[in-house]
Amino acid sequence: GILLILSLCVCLRAMEFSELIKTSKVDHVLLSRPFLQPVKGTLCITSHHLLLSSRAGDKEELWLLLRNIDAIEKSVLNISGYQSIKLVNQQNGDRYTGSSGIITIKCKDLCVMYLEIPGMEECLNVAKSIESLSSLESVRHMYPFFYRPKEPNLQEGWDLFSPEEQFTKLSLHTDNWRLSYVNKEFAVCLSYPDAVIVHKSIDDAALKTIASFRQNGRFPVLSYYHKRTGMVIMRSSQPLTGANGKRCKEDEHYLAAVLHPDKKGYIIDTRSTQAAHQAKVKGGGFESKTNYHNWKRLHRSIERGRVLQESLIKLVDACNDQSNSIDRWLSKLEASKWLGHVKTLLTNACMAAQCVDREGASVLIHDSEGRDSTLQLTSLAQIILDPDCRTIDGFQAVIEREWLQAGHPFQHRCASSAYSHAKLKQEAPVFLIFLDCCWQMSIQFPCSFQFNEHFLITLFEHAYASCFGTFLCNNEKERFTLNVKEQTISIWSWMNRPCERKQYINPLYERNNFAIWPSVAPQSLQLWQGLFLRWNQSPEHQNEAWEQINHIMEYGRRKTHPTSTELSAPQEDPAGL
Numbered sequence: 001g002i003l004l005i006l007s008l009c010v011c012l013r014a015m016e017f018s019e020l021i022k023t024s025k026v027d028h029v030l031l032s033r034p035f036l037q038p039v040k041g042t043l044c045i046t047s048h049h050l051l052l053s054s055r056a057g058d059k060e061e062l063w064l065l066l067r068n069i070d071a072i073e074k075s076v077l078n079i080s081g082y083q084s085i086k087l088v089n090q091q092n093g094d095r096y097t098g099s100s101g102i103i104t105i106k107c108k109d110l111c112v113m114y115l116e117i118p119g120m121e122e123c124l125n126v127a128k129s130i131e132s133l134s135s136l137e138s139v140r141h142m143y144p145f146f147y148r149p150k151e152p153n154l155q156e157g158w159d160l161f162s163p164e165e166q167f168t169k170l171s172l173h174t175d176n177w178r179l180s181y182v183n184k185e186f187a188v189c190l191s192y193p194d195a196v197i198v199h200k201s202i203d204d205a206a207l208k209t210i211a212s213f214r215q216n217g218r219f220p221v222l223s224y225y226h227k228r229t230g231m232v233i234m235r236s237s238q239p240l241t242g243a244n245g246k247r248c249k250e251d252e253h254y255l256a257a258v259l260h261p262d263k264k265g266y267i268i269d270t271r272s273t274q275a276a277h278q279a280k281v282k283g284g285g286f287e288s289k290t291n292y293h294n295w296k297r298l299h300r301s302i303e304r305g306r307v308l309q310e311s312l313i314k315l316v317d318a319c320n321d322q323s324n325s326i327d328r329w330l331s332k333l334e335a336s337k338w339l340g341h342v343k344t345l346l347t348n349a350c351m352a353a354q355c356v357d358r359e360g361a362s363v364l365i366h367d368s369e370g371r372d373s374t375l376q377l378t379s380l381a382q383i384i385l386d387p388d389c390r391t392i393d394g395f396q397a398v399i400e401r402e403w404l405q406a407g408h409p410f411q412h413r414c415a416s417s418a419y420s421h422a423k424l425k426q427e428a429p430v431f432l433i434f435l436d437c438c439w440q441m442s443i444q445f446p447c448s449f450q451f452n453e454h455f456l457i458t459l460f461e462h463a464y465a466s467c468f469g470t471f472l473c474n475n476e477k478e479r480f481t482l483n484v485k486e487q488t489i490s491i492w493s494w495m496n497r498p499c500e501r502k503q504y505i506n507p508l509y510e511r512n513n514f515a516i517w518p519s520v521a522p523q524s525l526q527l528w529q530g531l532f533l534r535w536n537q538s539p540e541h542q543n544e545a546w547e548q549i550n551h552i553m554e555y556g557r558r559k560t561h562p563t564s565t566e567l568s569a570p571q572e573d574p575a576g577l
Contacts, residue, residue: 020132021045022125030116031062034535043115045129048143050105064107065143068465069134070419073104074127076120103127106419108464110316111535135422139411139478144469144488151497157470157490161400163195173227176200182207189217191371191407191475197222201257206250213240213248215284218370220254223378223402224356226385231356232258233363235378235406237370238269238276241285252291258362265295265362266355268348270373272301279368295364300348302373303341305428311338312429316418319532338433339525345373345437347520349380357385357515371407372430378402380437385515391450392504395438396492399459403431409474414464431463439528441518448512453530455504460531462491507553 029043031052039062041054050069052062076099101123103115117123136142167179177197182204184194188211198207198221211217218237225232239251259265267287269276276286276299287297303311318332333339355361363381367373379402388394404410412426420427435456442449442456463471469488473479494500518524529537 020129021047022129023122024129026117026122026126028118032114032116033062034111034113043117043126045126045133047133047141048146050130062113064105065465065467066130066134067143068107068109068461069105069130070108070417071106071421072127072130072134073106074123075102075104076100101127103130105130108414108417108419109461110319110418110532112320139472139482142472143467144472144484147467147489149489149494151494157493157496158485160490160492161397161405163193163197163401163405166397166401167195167197170197170222170225174225174230177222177225180204180207186477186480189219190477191216191218192221193405193476199254199257202250202254206254209250210248210254213246213251214238215240215369218366218407219251220258220364223365224382224386226356229356229360230260231263231360231362233352233356233365233378233381234258235370235374236364236366237374238279238284238366238368239287240283241280241288242283243281245288246285247291255287255292255295255364259294260362263294263361265364266352267292267295267297268352268363268365268377269297269299270302270348270365270367270377271299273299275301284368298351300344300351302344302348302367302376304367304372304430305426306424308341308428308430308433309424311336311341312432313418314338315532319527319536333527338436339522339527341433342436342440343520343522343525345376345380345433346440346518346525349377349384349437350517350520352377352381353384353515353517356381371409372413372428375402375406375408376430376434376437379434383438383441384517387448387511387513390448390512390516392455392496392501395451395455396495400492404470405476407475410463410471411474411478414471417464432460435460436528436531439531440525441516442506443526444518444524445512445516446506447508447510448516449506450509450511451504452506457531457534458495458504466491468494507550 024045026043028040029052031039031041031043039052039054039056041052041056041061044051044053048066050062050064050066054061099120101117101120103117103123103126105113105115107113115126117126139145163179167177170177176199178200179195180198181195183189183192183196186192186194188208198219202210207219210219214220215237220234220236223233223235239248240246255265269286271279276284279285287295289295289297314332314336315338318329318336321329321332323329352363352365355363365374365377379398382398382402383389383395386394389398408431409426410431413428413430415425416422416427417429439453439456442451442453462468466472467489468491469479469484470491472484472488473482479485495504527533530542
């Protein structure tokens, strides 16, 4: 059974990372996790997993991906059974006898679990092994390169959402845009795919010139075409005007060509006016009114980087507070400013969508690099405007097109979650807060989204730690260099299997072909309890309620469109009463 699997895993994988595994197997380990009874069994450490077998068929096993571990803490359990001093940096050679050690494991998915390990020396060896293996930086050593599922046809997911497919759909509605391979072999921009959609009046030679004028070569590309108005949303990085006001005629001509006659456009710069001017001094900049006629620049500051990461840390700390004080909870929630960041994002996404849908104006969105807040806004605006983006397939296409192919640096941003003790580098929950905004819209429009909360949480989990290769690396060039598509499995091929996909269906879904305009009033925004409190509150009753809703909705569908067998069957009570 599982013990044989454990032994094989230990033997095969430990050989690859043997120098990092100080102890590969420990007996009589007690595991404590939220909502489950404590389990005692054998703990095994492999190159990519922490495994625990209880030898009892009715006990749930632990199979934890080491990459999911954000931080661990060590402490001594004295002879009386009480937890005493924490051991953060234990000197080599220290020995403890007659004591048990407790390892607190804090995961990137926000779960916290405890391992009580007999023998302090064993405990420290286990802790050191976990720390070393969970912090491997080489992408090639990560589990997606070793994961080999038995299911057939799991390679299909990589080709589901190509730029060519997007262009084919676009061509049904307009001929003003073309598919360019100017970036073939990533010759112009390292963080763009090899094929991008650009305006047909701009040739590849001009695109190369424009790329040299935009930070990191991220020239303006089409993000979304609004079929009803014919307006577009584009994205790019900042222009490199510098302190001397450098110009690029090709860039100016490109943006002018995008506008319809007698139409205006909006440039939404997600930096504050002050930050944009500071960037200009450092060689960056923004589009001036003088050189970009009929384009109006709007500065809408959206926090990113360290500010957003610290907000997440404070929010999770508030959610784990055990004081039971309502004043303390509300104070901590407010101090995190998380919901304020959600409000800002939704407000600006609505503004971008309104420009396209109600004002008949095209939009260009950028910050400095165009890989974070820019992608948040282009994605959210599409979800607001386009009912296709609110389906499972359409949302997957948005993630692929606007995040993965658009060069969001998942490897850097999701290197740690809310618990890590490491010094912050480039970590930031940019993708997580985007998912939170999607959840906010889904609860305001509960019938307009084909997918449910579980779908969004699954994407959050796999962005931070996964057995699939989809969220590996920081851009398409890195994935190409490491042969990610050839050597790993796409998460879409797994999520789209019928047995898996049905878990993500919203039973209340009825296609809404209109734009949805979420309220951004403070009273309308909620804490995403299903994610941030899921390890503090049991989901049992909520799951039972959703099962009943599923049953009722399925009964209603059968009543509306009965089969011949059902027509002859006796009537059933949908509530089971």
